[in-house]
Amino acid sequence: xxxxHYQVLSRRQPTRDPRRVxxxxxxxxxxxxxxxxxxxxxxxxxxxxxxxxxxxxPVAFREDLVIHNELYFALETLGQLEQLHRxxxxxxxxxxxxxxxxxxxxxxLQSQRADPTPVLETMRSFAVAAKVKQAFALATGYGxxxxxxxxxDGRWLTGGSxxxxxxxxxxVAEYLVALARRAR
Numbered sequence: 033x034x035x036x037h038y039q040v041l042s043r044r045q046p047t048r049d050p051r052r053v054x055x056x057x058x059x060x061x062x063x064x065x066x067x068x069x070x071x072x073x074x075x076x077x078x079x080x081x082x083x084x085x086x087x088x089x090p091v092a093f094r095e096d097l098v099i100h101n102e103l104y105f106a107l108e109t110l111g112q113l114e115q116l117h118r119x120x121x122x123x124x125x126x127x128x129x130x131x132x133x134x135x136x137x138x139x140x141l142q143s144q145r146a147d148p149t150p151v152l153e154t155m156r157s158f159a160v161a162a163k164v165k166q167a168f169a170l171a172t173g174y175g176x177x178x179x180x181x182x183x184x185d186g187r188w189l190t191g192g193s194x195x196x197x198x199x200x201x202x203x204v205a206e207y208l209v210a211l212a213r214r215a216r
Contacts, residue, residue, distance in 0.1 A: 037204045038190040045173040045186035052085040053212040055205055056183040058171055060091050061100040061124045061131070063179045069198040070121055073180070076202050084209055088117075091171045091179055096132055098164065099155070100124070103137055105163040106154035112146065119144055184208035 034040060047054040057073060059066040077086040090101040103120065107113045123140045124130050131137050134155075138148035154160055174183045181191035182201055188208045192198035 037195050037200075038184075038188050038208060039194070041174065041187055041189060043173065045170060045183070047085075047186045048087070049085055052083050053185050053209050054085045054087065054183075055080070055185075055209065056170065056174070057086070057088045058091050058174065058176045058179055058181040058183065059088055060093070060097065060179045061104070061120055062097050064125060065192065065198065066180045067121045067125050069180050069192075070118060072199060072202065074118070083213070089167045089170055089183075091167070091176055099132060099134075099137070101164045101167060102155040102160055103131070103151070105160045105167075106151050106157075108163075109154050109157075109159060110150060112151070116141075116144060116146065185212040187212070 055077075057077075059070075061067075080086055088104070090104040092098045092101050100120075104113075104117075107116050107120070120131070120140070123143075127136070127140075129136050131140055134152055137155075138152060141148040141151055170183075174181070174189050176189075178191065178193065180198060180201075181189060182205045183189050184205055185208070188211075190201045190204040190208065192201050195201040195204045
């Protein structure tokens, strides 16, 4: 139900591919709700049809957590997300420091038998800085106030607080995907 289970954005946001319906998960590695939601979301997104583009967008509500956004985009750039995304959640939630320094990240990567040097270098790259800036702009455009949240087709936003639970937000997202398909 509009206004209850999802909201319509006041201004449509850009999508990566206008021929596909885009679903964005706004998340934060530091968010325990995102951590708990990850297995269900991961299973859900793997079953999406080819005309639906799913992307994760990291969000940092505090300056000291921007390093997590940099880590996410460095892993994405280096093709290491599939093997390290969920493990990064586990490391953030299972460690005392929460992977908030380059040294913490290097130690984590070494524990995963991954070379930290290219990851740390990529985290400091212009390309990653640009992706962090784009992610911030998308989160601002969608009006993200909490995570996890799901943006659909640049037009709608839902999340556990609106849908009643994170699991129900996936049902709302499916409804919004169907709505976007009908509008094409």
